[in-house]
Amino acid sequence: MPAFLPPTLVPILLLVASNIFMTFAWYGHLKHKSAPLIIAILASWGIALFEYCLAVPANRFGSAVYSTAQLKTIQEVITLLVFAGFSVLWLKEPLGWNHLVGFAFIAFGAFFIFHKW
Template sequence: MPKKFFATVALLAVANVFMNLAWYGHLKFKDKPMAIFILASWGIALVEYCFQVPANRMGAEVMSVTQLKVTQELLSISTFALFAVFMFKEKPTMNHLISFLLLVGAAYFAAKK
């Protein structure tokens, strides 16, 4: 695998941490004004895009757009699962595991030539 592939995955993983924080982090602070978290989420999303855009540009050089999107979704659900467990103390269920494995299968078939 080329270096650009691994760099793409690393950048996408970092971007997804920020994405999950922007989308779901505010749920830990339901008693605070929503306007504050809308602005904060935009700021966090800007940081996310600083990783996401270069990752997509680099990734498009070594994979198809479909492969890139499926890779992004796999990383998105992976980081979300960790986020849900560590930030919100949710316990993973068998249905969560099965859905994750189906996404892994989707990534495999999208990458298969």
């Protein structure tokens, strides 16, 4: 783990990077629907390899400072943020108020995961 970064930040940065790769692996091909499906599958699989190279260390380092439930929650919130940006910027699909309300409910759930009762 890099010594110059706080141990709570390292897994978050790695999860952001891994989610960018995974979002492109899962949804990037939708912008190129004319490409053969096998090409989309192989390209997605290749991109996902880089995602795993970031996600595994993120979870390994993160387990030193977060519970597994907290790590999963962080990953899900990051996934939504990355996907929202990807959807708007790459796929040119707008986000509606209903998406924002749904994301807010998920963020509210994250509050309960991290709150000490």
